[in-house]
Structures are given as structure tokens and as C-alpha cells.
Amino acid sequence: ATPTAVMVATGEGAMQGVLIKGGHALEGAHKIHQMIFDKTGTLTMGKPVVVNTKLFKHMVLQNFCEIVAAAEASSEHPLARAIVDNVKSIRGDSSDLSWLPEVKNFKSLVGQGVYAEVQGREVLVGNVQLMIASNISLPGEAIEFVQDMEKQACTAILVAIDKEIYGALAISDPVKPEAKPVVEILKSMGVQILMVTGDNWGTANAIAREVGIEKVYAEIRPQGKAEIVKDLQSTGMAVAMVGDGINDSPALVAADVGMAIGAGTDIAIEAADIVLMKNNLEDVVTAIHLSRKTFRRIR
Numbered sequence: 001a002t003p004t005a006v007m008v009a010t011g012e013g014a015m016q017g018v019l020i021k022g023g024h025a026l027e028g029a030h031k032i033h034q035m036i037f038d039k040t041g042t043l044t045m046g047k048p049v050v051v052n053t054k055l056f057k058h059m060v061l062q063n064f065c066e067i068v069a070a071a072e073a074s075s076e077h078p079l080a081r082a083i084v085d086n087v088k089s090i091r092g093d094s095s096d097l098s099w100l101p102e103v104k105n106f107k108s109l110v111g112q113g114v115y116a117e118v119q120g121r122e123v124l125v126g127n128v129q130l131m132i133a134s135n136i137s138l139p140g141e142a143i144e145f146v147q148d149m150e151k152q153a154c155t156a157i158l159v160a161i162d163k164e165i166y167g168a169l170a171i172s173d174p175v176k177p178e179a180k181p182v183v184e185i186l187k188s189m190g191v192q193i194l195m196v197t198g199d200n201w202g203t204a205n206a207i208a209r210e211v212g213i214e215k216v217y218a219e220i221r222p223q224g225k226a227e228i229v230k231d232l233q234s235t236g237m238a239v240a241m242v243g244d245g246i247n248d249s250p251a252l253v254a255a256d257v258g259m260a261i262g263a264g265t266d267i268a269i270e271a272a273d274i275v276l277m278k279n280n281l282e283d284v285v286t287a288i289h290l291s292r293k294t295f296r297r298i299r
């Protein structure tokens, strides 16, 4: 393709809300054999809501919810936003969060959860792996709750206070309406589709089934996502990664073509070669079509 053809195609992309960062990105898109989708915020809306709250120890439910929300208040994760929004609506106060308990030493544990000291108590909010890694023992009813919720494609989040499991939340994040049709179109174009997520196997499989993806990697840490990309590349495949989060940025960089959701985090957008400004997965297909048109002179 001539530099002019590339310019025309990137211009056309820009008009359709597909930001292609240069000729290399455009050229890569038509060579893709495999495309890996992140789950949360990419295949799903990324606007999760709390659908269940459960206490395993004696505590006032509202206090519990406020402690958890306080711990999550500084996190940018969509799950954290769901937890904070939930407590806002319980309280009927959406103005600000000045009434939340005081927080010290907030730490974001990427791909696992958060840690914070809330009113002098050590609070951990996150998945089962986080609790195991922190040497916190899991009561049977907590494990049961997690399994029940995962079967319903919910993400279960555990809450430990001073090293003891106090309760859990179930959060549901619906699949984007275009996810299933887009997966189908990509398959028909000869692209193999995979899903990768930091989330647990139960939820991951439930979502994958919903959108028609057979190959799933679950419980993967951010660096692990990049390693999966490299493993696939080492078999001679050209690999695209589609993601929205900080946790996807190593994989977006490693991929032959990294595609970020425009509503995603700045770090993911920077790491990507192509940005889907309309947050619509159909534009993954748009990008491939533009690339094919330019480099294979179809029509």
C-alpha cells in the first residue's frame, strides 16, 4: 500500500471512531490469526452492579457495606465502582463520599483486589486467591457462596477484616449486546477467538459460553496475559489483544495488534495500536476490514 492509501484508511477509521496509530498498526490488522478478548469491561459492559451481599459474622450490614466501600473508594476498578455505588444507593446519598469511614494506606493489588486500613482495621477486599495468598482461612459457607454465585456468572468478592472473613458480595456484569455477534463474524472471517481474564474459572466459563468463545484462560495475572500472547506468537501466530484495563496493557504491548476500548484506562489506550473510540466491539471488525481493504486491495 502507498503512504497515501494508508493515510486515507487511517482517516476513514478516524471518521468512524477507530483510531489507528500509524501504518504498522493498520497493516497488522489483516494478518491476525488469533484474537484474545479480555472479559471485564471488554466483552462485558464493565458497569457491574452488586446483586447480593452476605455476612458470615455478626455485624451491622450497613457498617459492613461502608467499610468495604471505604476500602474500595480509591480504586479505579469497575468492581470497586459498583461497590461504592451500591453503598451510595443504600444511603440514598450520591453527592459525595465525605461520610465514608476514614482510610489509610490504600493499596491496589492489581488483578486481585484492594487493601486498606479502615478505622484502624485491616481490610482486604478481593478474590479467593487474594485471601489464600494472605493466609486467611475460608469458612465453608464463604466457599459455598462463591461457588453459587459463580454458577450464575457473578463475580464473588470476599471481605476480610483483621484477617478474618466477615462477608462477601456478588457482582454481576452483563455481556455487551454486540459481543456474541462480533465473535461470530470474526470466526467466519477465519480468526480464532480466545478469552483471557483475571476473574475466576466459574464466571469466566459462564461468560465465554454466553458469547460463543471456546478457548478460555482464567485467573490470569496481568503479566500472565502478556505471556499467553507470547506463547501463541511462538507457534507462528499473529495475535491481536483487545482490552480495556491497566491489567491488559502488558498484553496489548506484546500483541501484534493491541486494541483498546476508548472508555478504558489511559494506560491501556497508550499501550494499544488501535483505539475503539465508540466502545463498540463491532469496530474490531471495522479495523480489520480497513486493513484488508488497504493492504489486499479488495475493491
Ligand code: ADP
Residues within 6 Å of the ligand: 038, 039, 040, 041, 072, 075, 077, 079, 080, 109, 110, 111, 112, 113, 114, 125, 126, 127, 155, 156, 157, 196, 197, 198, 199, 200, 220, 222, 245, 247
Ligand atoms: P479482568 O481481567 O477480567 O479485567 P482483573 O484482572 O482486573 O479482571 O481482576 C481480576 C479479579 O481480581 C477480579 O475478578 C476480582 O475478583 C479481583 N479484583 C480486582 N480488582 C478488584 C477490586 N478493586 N476489588 C475487588 N476485587 C478486585
Ligand code: MG
Residues within 6 Å of the ligand: 038, 039, 040, 041, 042, 243, 244, 245, 248
Ligand atoms: Mg478488563
